[in-house]
Amino acid sequence: MPEEITSGSFAGDERPTAPAEKQGRLDAPKAARLYQALTAGHDELFALLDDTDPEVTANILKNPGLSEDHLLALLKRRDLPESLVKALARHPLVTGSRRLTIAVAANPSTPAHVLSSILPQLFLFELVALLHIPGAPADMKYAVERVVLAKIPETELGNKITLARRGTAAILDALIKGGDPRLVEAVLDNPKLKEATLYTFLGSGAATAETISAIARHPRWKSRPNLRSALLKNRKTPLVWFHMLLSGLPAPELQALSLARHLTPQQQAAIREECNKRGVRKL
Numbered sequence: 001m002p003e004e005i006t007s008g009s010f011a012g013d014e015r016p017t018a019p020a021e022k023q024g025r026l027d028a029p030k031a032a033r034l035y036q037a038l039t040a041g042h043d044e045l046f047a048l049l050d051d052t053d054p055e056v057t058a059n060i061l062k063n064p065g066l067s068e069d070h071l072l073a074l075l076k077r078r079d080l081p082e083s084l085v086k087a088l089a090r091h092p093l094v095t096g097s098r099r100l101t102i103a104v105a106a107n108p109s110t111p112a113h114v115l116s117s118i119l120p121q122l123f124l125f126e127l128v129a130l131l132h133i134p135g136a137p138a139d140m141k142y143a144v145e146r147v148v149l150a151k152i153p154e155t156e157l158g159n160k161i162t163l164a165r166r167g168t169a170a171i172l173d174a175l176i177k178g179g180d181p182r183l184v185e186a187v188l189d190n191p192k193l194k195e196a197t198l199y200t201f202l203g204s205g206a207a208t209a210e211t212i213s214a215i216a217r218h219p220r221w222k223s224r225p226n227l228r229s230a231l232l233k234n235r236k237t238p239l240v241w242f243h244m245l246l247s248g249l250p251a252p253e254l255q256a257l258s259l260a261r262h263l264t265p266q267q268q269a270a271i272r273e274e275c276n277k278r279g280v281r282k283l
Helices: 028-039 042-048 054-060 068-075 082-090 098-106 112-121 124-131 138-154 157-166 169-176 181-188 195-202 209-217 225-232 239-247 251-257 265-278
Strands: none
Touching (some): 028 042, 042 054, 042 068, 054 068, 054 082, 068 082, 068 098, 082 112, 098 112, 112 138, 124 138, 124 157, 138 169, 157 169, 157 181, 169 181, 169 195, 181 209, 195 209, 195 225, 209 225, 209 239, 225 239, 239 265, 251 265
């Protein structure tokens, strides 16, 4: 072993250079680790990937036996410094590998500008997978969502349905706005769907008798007071659901609903009938 091994850098120097404050001889254990990082074989290199010394990691990147599997394992670390992730993003093994490019995007230390250059290269469900990484930073998820939302208009229906089952709240909000019954059905079962999204949808022109029926019969949503109110205020709500929802409406709300003049004659007649049955005075 050489008498002196100096520390590495991320700049891709031909020979590692020690920082100014550490000029001269390194302590023997660190010198050995730096040398090992440069010369270790395939299996031995895996054992070095958990070393938190950035100089050791920089030397690992110069090891001629470094492989895609080594870098995948390294990128699973959540404590990598931003400077190292930037260096990894430029590494020839990474730029030539889709798996490694995705792994860089998935690492929480990836700088925003690096992430923004990677995301447009990814396929729709590669992006969706990033949204489901436990503990992923909020700004990373927001950036991914923006790219997914931009892809929705050109996405085929089958993929939209899959996206409706796996998407985040913001993605579901975008998907349901079009009112396609097949998408609405898929969105309703997604646990990330927010009640406010459905309330807005029911007040929009996109809601149809078919999609209203899907919401009215859904076990998760049919008993929500705000959604019941929205369903009863929509003139497209089928009479079968309108009668059923009226029967459970509190008297003060029934009385207020009797003032609604935008409802169909059949709906207004159902309100009068329910008021008479319960002895509720119409306003």
